[in-house]
Amino acid sequence: MEHKQKAVSELNEVIKNCKRCRLYLTRTNVLCGEGNLYTRLMLIAQAPGDSEDREGRMFIGPSGKVLNELLNETGVSRDEIYMTNLIKCRLPKYRRPKQDEIETCRRFLEKEIALIEPEVIVPLGYYASRYVLNRYNISIPEAKAEFSGLYGRIFWGQNQKIFPLPHPASLLYNKSFKPGTVEKYGKLKVFSQECKWFPVCPMKRFADKGELGRDWIELYCKGDWERCVRYQMQERGEYHPDWMLPDGTLEET
Ligand code: SF4
Missing domain, CATH: 3.40.470.10 (Uracil-DNA glycosylase-like domain)
Structure with missing residues (x-):
């Protein structure tokens, strides 16, 4: 077993x-x-x-x-x-x-x-x-x-x-x-699933490099991705800068 x-x-x-x-x-x-x-x-x-x-x-x-x-x-x-x-x-x-x-x-x-x-x-x-x-x-x-x-x-x-x-x-x-x-x-x-955009999203890249807190990833990308502003804009085909956080705020650092 x-x-x-x-x-x-x-x-x-x-x-x-x-x-x-x-x-x-x-x-x-x-x-x-x-x-x-x-x-x-x-x-x-x-x-x-x-x-x-x-x-x-x-x-x-x-x-x-x-x-x-x-x-x-x-x-x-x-x-x-x-x-x-x-x-x-x-x-x-x-x-x-x-x-x-x-x-x-x-x-x-x-x-x-x-x-x-x-x-x-x-x-x-x-x-x-x-x-x-x-x-x-x-x-x-x-x-x-x-x-x-x-x-x-x-x-x-x-x-x-x-x-x-x-x-x-x-x-x-x-x-x-x-x-x-x-x-x-x-x-x-x-x-029951992760965000479909996660593998190619800049959030993953920043998280992998240790430049982004894990809580962003867990609460959005692997959590409530439907609520993510990046996800919503991606779905509508709208431009959003790489440094936009999932809640829609801009984090240039
Ligand atoms: S930031 Fe948003 S679009 Fe990107 S992977 Fe996370 S949930 Fe998906």
């Missing part, structure tokens, strides 16, 4: 037998991550729901149906991504995760991230996003109410890209969120 596959299988065996916190008492199945081990995109949800707990599969309940619709809209297939949870066992009555449960279970998520090495980590919803952003030292608002402003923005911390998104379940409670949520999920298609 190939090395990564073997390492993930071994990790999953450990997860399946875990009894480190109280949640093992109320679970039917432990939920291990599933999907493409060689993906660019790793989705991290909060914890299994009832259907997932019963069947032992990721995103098969009502939230999974919404996730499928959102992925279909953006043109990303489930086969392209890897999906896992912050907490691997169901939370009784859909209660919030407790801090000690997150502290205990996070070791598995950490191992999954280290093994999968995703280009972009995509935490879904408040608890997963708060954990991941804190983990990579990205400052977040204190108030939960202000947190939704982080969804749909790309962050770069400790050599890792993070793209928090609303949890698909939010659409089960409020359909009016749908247009904004569809738009945010649409970026997953962009993140």
Whole structure:
């Protein structure tokens, strides 16, 4: 068996037998991550729901149906991504995760991230996003109410890209969120590939020579290239000087 596959299988065996916190008492199945081990995109949800707990599969309940619709809209297939949870066992009555449960279970998520090495980590919803952003030292608002402003923005911390998104379940409670949520999920298609102009772009040349900060490349060329002003001008066939940065500012040095 190939090395990564073997390492993930071994990790999953450990997860399946875990009894480190109280949640093992109320679970039917432990939920291990599933999907493409060689993906660019790793989705991290909060914890299994009832259907997932019963069947032992990721995103098969009502939230999974919404996730499928959102992925279909953006043109990303489930086969392209890897999906896992912050907490691997169901939370009784859909209660919030407790801090000690997150502290205990996070070791598995950490191992999954280290093994999968995703280009972009995509935490879904408040608890997963708060954990991941804190983990990579990205400052977040204190108030939960202000947190939704982080969804749909790309962050770069400790050599890792993070793209928090609303949890698909939010659409089960409020359909009016749908247009904004569809738009945010649409970026997953962009993140599933690099900018087509990158190999011939002066940004690459400057980055290779060490004359340009890596964050420009990660956040635009290998991140949200659709937002890059150079990309947009290139597509329209408009002139732009070599020293134009992806945000459209001119950097003559
Ligand atoms: S600077 Fe813009 S056009 Fe150039 S590679 Fe990066 S994203 Fe593409």
